[in-house]
Amino acid sequence: MDSLDRMRLLARVIERGSFTAAAADLGLSRSTATEAIRELEARLGVRLLERTTRHVTPTLDGQAYYQRCLAILADVEDAEAGFQAAQPQGLLRIDVHGFMARHFILPRLSEFLDRYPRIDLHIGDGDRLVDLVREGVDCVLRSGEQADSGMIARRVATLREVTCASPAYLEKHGMPATPDDLDGHLMVGFRSSRTGEVMPLEFTVGGALRYVTLPSRVTVNGSDTMAELARLGFGLVQAPHYRFAADFAKGTLVEVLPGHPPAPTPLSALYPQNRQLAPRVRVFIDWVIGIFGEDGK
Structure with missing residues (x-):
């Protein structure tokens, strides 16, 4: 596991508050994730995480390093996205109300997956409020005016x-x-x-x-x-x-x-403001705006 992979892992552990959840998100075993963070702490000479039986939280050093990791990972993604040959990739986690997904998204989902063959998709279904960072969700689609939630909101459509x-x-x-x-x-x-x-x-x-x-x-x-x-x-x-x-x-x-x-009701895509918008999220939001523009009534 190289330095960038360890940064991604640490960021996911902090965001999910769990080694188990972070490891599952990244396709790793829990033991591999634990050992990688232990090696990172040893190399830096600081303790990055406080571990309890129920939760994992960053230390002050861990929080500072996490913020630097986010900036570095964002720069890397931007650099890679600047090349047309670089295809968006990875697991994309979205959350959208089930009826909306069935009406607008699922009938045309094959178009998106065919266009971006290196993206896999997980669809959460619900009306409830979602903690995107803690639950590892990349973006949600929500209707109505959005309260100040620390999320960035991009208008997708206006629904009659x-x-x-x-x-x-x-x-x-x-x-x-x-x-x-x-x-x-x-x-x-x-x-x-x-x-x-x-x-x-x-x-x-x-x-x-x-x-x-x-x-x-x-x-x-x-x-x-x-x-x-x-x-x-x-x-x-x-x-x-x-x-x-x-x-x-x-x-x-x-x-x-x-x-x-x-x-009329606004429909927005929300994503965390402390993350650079990953290419896989950006292309999904652009695609959703397109299908609502064509099919929204």
Whole structure:
């Protein structure tokens, strides 16, 4: 293992907080990773890591060396990326909501893998907040305005939002003509993972947004469950148009108040700010922006 490999290993151990996880990420045995760091510490003459039974943390020297390693590794990747013949390579770890992945990414994934045959891909599926550094994830796709999380956010697309309900629900409660007609209506309450509060519905009225919170017999924190409850007639819901395109075509859901749409939702790719954007991550984000530009509705 050369010096650059040891730097990559140390960075991954610190980011993952674990020799076992870092070794698995890099395709090494735990014993090989442990011995490589021990040799690095011996060569430098300093202790880089504090080890406990549950976690690994950097010492002050280890943190300083880690920051230098990041800068050196970034320069190396930049130098290699400057040559057209240098193909992006390595394991790319992304996290994206499952429905979005199935609708946009998976149908065209073979294009990406054929274009970049030296990249392997791991796809995490979830709505939860992800600690990219600690969990070893390279980038996530997330919708909505992003709070200051220490991540760099690159805009991928802007998604058109719609309000909808099932035909059975509308037969019972009536089709509203304006947001003023929503008295007596229900919504499926969606609880924010950030605040724990039920999010209000949004409607554009006279060029401005109006927020309306309707009664909810059922609240959820998962978008798949919310969509199914809408189909079963539990109330109004709002989501990006692509999520309900098949329902609109089949008639299982009907768009409500199309003249007063919710605000469109930004979709962003997020990656750690303390890392140089690796070529494999850069080409993936560029590819995702392209397919959303072609397929996003």
